[in-house]
Amino acid sequence: MDLTLRQLRFAYRGGRPVLNGLDTTLADGQLTALLGVNGSGKSTLLKLMAGILTPNSGAIVLGAPLEQSLSQLSPRRIAQYCAYVAQNTQPATLTVFDYVLLGRLPHQHGWSARASVADLNQVEACLNQMDLTDLAGTHLNQLSGGQLQMTVIARALAQQPVILLLDEPTNNLDPKHQVQLMDKLRTVSREQGTMVIFSMHDINLALQWADRVMLLHQGGLLRHDPTQLLTTADLSTLFGMPYQMVETRNHQHWFWPALNGSLK
Ligand SMILES: Nc1ncnc2c1ncn2[C@@H]1O[C@H](COP(=O)(O)OP(=O)(O)OP(=O)(O)O)[C@@H](O)[C@H]1O
Numbered sequence: 001m002d003l004t005l006r007q008l009r010f011a012y013r014g015g016r017p018v019l020n021g022l023d024t025t026l027a028d029g030q031l032t033a034l035l036g037v038n039g040s041g042k043s044t045l046l047k048l049m050a051g052i053l054t055p056n057s058g059a060i061v062l063g064a065p066l067e068q069s070l071s072q073l074s075p076r077r078i079a080q081y082c083a084y085v086a087q088n089t090q091p092a093t094l095t096v097f098d099y100v101l102l103g104r105l106p107h108q109h110g111w112s113a114r115a116s117v118a119d120l121n122q123v124e125a126c127l128n129q130m131d132l133t134d135l136a137g138t139h140l141n142q143l144s145g146g147q148l149q150m151t152v153i154a155r156a157l158a159q160q161p162v163i164l165l166l167d168e169p170t171n172n173l174d175p176k177h178q179v180q181l182m183d184k185l186r187t188v189s190r191e192q193g194t195m196v197i198f199s200m201h202d203i204n205l206a207l208q209w210a211d212r213v214m215l216l217h218q219g220g221l222l223r224h225d226p227t228q229l230l231t232t233a234d235l236s237t238l239f240g241m242p243y244q245m246v247e248t249r250n251h252q253h254w255f256w257p258a259l260n261g262s263l264k
Pocket residue numbers: 012013015018036037038039040041042043044045
């Protein structure tokens with residue numbers, strides 16, 4: 001199922017426009033990185049795609065076989081397709097298992113329905129996938145920041161979403177766990193066909209894993225052709241400072257700020 005943003009416009013009440021006519025289509029089974037400066041609207045766009053915010057105009061359309069705009073769907077129906085992981089989660093007084101089980105709610109018959117064996121199996125599979133099995137009985141407020149982040153992502157995976165939306169998912173993770181998480185997300189996208197969209201400030205980590213990037217700039221997309229490779233000029237425009245390509249000792253190429261000039 002693909003996802004189309006059609007002339008998407010959004011401003012918070014009384015505020016300036018955050019998104020000013022976004023137009024693009026995202027394909028299933030792909031990892032998309034959302035890049036942009038602080039305040040460029042990455043979280044806002046993710047919340048719009050999760051149905052938490054409603055566009056002022058334009059539409060977010062879930063493609064075939066559904067072919068429906070998010071605004072036509074109830075929150076419960078949206079949650080059957082889209083799972084959202086916020087930038088910060090307040091730890092609740094639930095165990096890891098019970099919290100991940102919340103991810104099954106949109107698929108249960110009635111909000112007060114009991115969990116089925118299939119629900120419990122799905123939770124166990126997601127805990128295993130995120131290496132959380134040993135923490136299943138631990139309360140969320142006893143977890144480290146990184147463990148909490150993995151738990152919130154496990155809850156989103158338990159939703160079995162078609163579209164997985166993650167706001168800075170590698171926050172709180174050490175380098176090894178960052179790479180492991182990105183690898184798990186790629187597996188989810190490749191094996192289950194899930195569309196994964198994540199915001200991130202680490203450009204090189206994002207580019208290492210993303211199939212395409214969306215560059216949010218001044219309420220729009222900096223460029224529209226997802227097949228075009230990212231350039232230092234793109235990054236310089238996006239972040240308002242010069243960028244260069246640096247070759248490391250093991251011949252990898254990284255984008256890095258060119259700090260020989262003054263920053264504006
Ligand atoms: N609840 C809100 N009410 C009013 N304005 C808001 C609200 N949330 C965000 N904004 C404003 O909307 C703009 C976009 O914010 P958003 O959080 O989407 O940016 P971002 O790209 O995710 O930033 P960051 O990289 O710092 O997380 C900012 O100018 C911000 O001040």
